[in-house]
Amino acid sequence: MSILVCPYCKSPLIDSAERTYVCENKHSFDLAKQGYLNLLPVNQKRSKDPGDNQMMISARREFLELGFYDPLIESIKSLVAAKLSFSSPNIIAFDAGCGEGYYSQKALNELPGLSTKIWGTDISKHAVKNAAGKYKSNFYFVSSIYNLPVADASVDLILSVFSPVMEEEFKRILSTQGYAIVVSPAPNHLREIAELIYENFRPHTTNILEKMSATFQHLHRERTSFKIEMGSAEEVLSLLKMTPYYWSTAQERLENITKKTELSVSCDFNIDIFGQ
């Protein structure tokens, strides 16, 4: 069953013939070649090409597929098994700010004891195109988490990894027994990279708890920390390229990192679970 509603009039979006989705008011949306829908109304675009660009998306995919962050995925899966309970093993999971889809595929698939139908959205059409092109059994669409074209109470589990959160929309789309898992950087995340760029390292802070706690019950926080060992200049560069530092720092400041052939880097994540 579809969780999608029309972004204009909010009535259900129906998969009609000829790769087109329509609502009862005849708003229609064509399925792109890669199998995704663009449900972001033009008047909700803050820029011509919102969200991460294709270079950022490719860099994220290249790094994530090296597997360095997979311990995070194992932590998410273990937490779902240990802390969450669902009334049915068939659940609808939703990746909010899915990027190129690595987490929806690796973390939400094969959750122990659960059979998951996976949906994902991102405001970047490049992200969604890459996710849909690779992970064919999940359904991806372009939209903003601030105005989701998703029916009320239609989702059992939201996953948000390093993406903006919008608590009211998360609350609206979650079923009464649904959960939201939010992953954000903990204080020492990528500390060694930041230390090579800035004179003074400032530990990460997050306002996730303040933001989410007015709307949700905070059920659990797990801090997952591990070191990753980069063994070549290519690996160091692929990590650097998926950080905001690479895109916002002058090239000469990055040179003492891009020349490195070995680097040990701290990864530090907070995984927060929210319920109703």
Ligand SMILES: C[S@@+](CC[C@H](N)C(=O)[O-])C[C@H]1O[C@@H](n2cnc3c(N)ncnc32)[C@H](O)[C@@H]1O
């Ligand atoms: C740091 S990336 C994380 C992507 C993915 N979760 C991952 O960890 O690989 C943040 C993502 O949020 C997306 N994003 C930014 N603003 C958004 C919004 N208002 N609605 C949906 N996605 C948004 C960006 O396009 C980008 O793909």
Ligand SMILES: [Zn+2]
């Ligand atoms: Zn409509």
